[in-house]
Amino acid sequence: MKALAAVALVGLMVLLALGVSGVFPRPAVPSGEDIAAEWGAKNVVAAIILGVRLWDTLFEILVYAMTMVGVKLGLRLLRWERPLPPVAETPLLRRSADLLLGPIVVFALYVAVSGHLGPGGGFPAGAILGTALLLLALAKGVERLSAEIHEPTLEWAEYGAIAAVLAVAGALLLLGRRGSAYLIAANLLIALEVGIGAWVVLHRFASSRGEV
Numbered sequence: 001m002k003a004l005a006a007v008a009l010v011g012l013m014v015l016l017a018l019g020v021s022g023v024f025p026r027p028a029v030p031s032g033e034d035i036a037a038e039w040g041a042k043n044v045v046a047a048i049i050l051g052v053r054l055w056d057t058l059f060e061i062l063v064y065a066m067t068m069v070g071v072k073l074g075l076r077l078l079r080w081e082r083p084l085p086p087v088a089e090t091p092l093l094r095r096s097a098d099l100l101l102g103p104i105v106v107f108a109l110y111v112a113v114s115g116h117l118g119p120g121g122g123f124p125a126g127a128i129l130g131t132a133l134l135l136l137a138l139a140k141g142v143e144r145l146s147a148e149i150h151e152p153t154l155e156w157a158e159y160g161a162i163a164a165v166l167a168v169a170g171a172l173l174l175l176g177r178r179g180s181a182y183l184i185a186a187n188l189l190i191a192l193e194v195g196i197g198a199w200v201v202l203h204r205f206a207s208s209r210g211e212v
Contacts, residue, residue, distance in 0.1 A: 040180035041116035097139035126194020158196035
């Protein structure tokens with residue numbers, strides 16, 4: 001075993017030395033501006049994440065989905081010794097939720113659809129949507145909000161968004177087409193998946209703890 005480990009270490013060092021030495025020619029790497037123009041975007045990061053590194057992004061989405069499933073399954077048997085009382089509702093909290101919910105959702109949509117033009121994208125937009133749901137949960141209570149928004153339907157929408165992202169990205173790779181319309185659609189689907197996933201985690205932890 002020690003001999004194999006030594007051989008593997010020497011092999012890795014040789015490969016590293018060959019890579020640094022420049023013995024093998026390296027392909028020319030296009031500039032960020034060229035990559036962005038090829039994908040019809042102004043944001044180089046969006047073109048790289050949803051274009052050049054598309055497979056990595058799809059894997060990250062699957063990891064996030066598996067995390068949601070793990071939270072749901074792992075917290076089923078976990079309960080606190082005694083339920084904690086919910087946070088007392090106040091007129092200020094309820095009024096704040098009423099006033100801020102709309103702007104938060106609109107801003108999340110803006111961050112998603114403009115992610116190919118500037119800072120933003122599906123992941124931060126989904127986190128913003130999760131913040132809106134957290135605000136509602138604090139104002140109404142987790143279980144009441146879960147009943148109002150019908151969480152099983154949300155979960156199916158999350159899985160549907162994941163399937164849609166994979167289908168759109170797979171078709172894009174097979175057809176070789178690129179453009180800003182794909183980036184916008186992918187960011188919207190990712191925002192939906194991340195936002196719903198954030199709510200699932202919040203609900204499961206709150207149910208195991210007692211209440212928010």
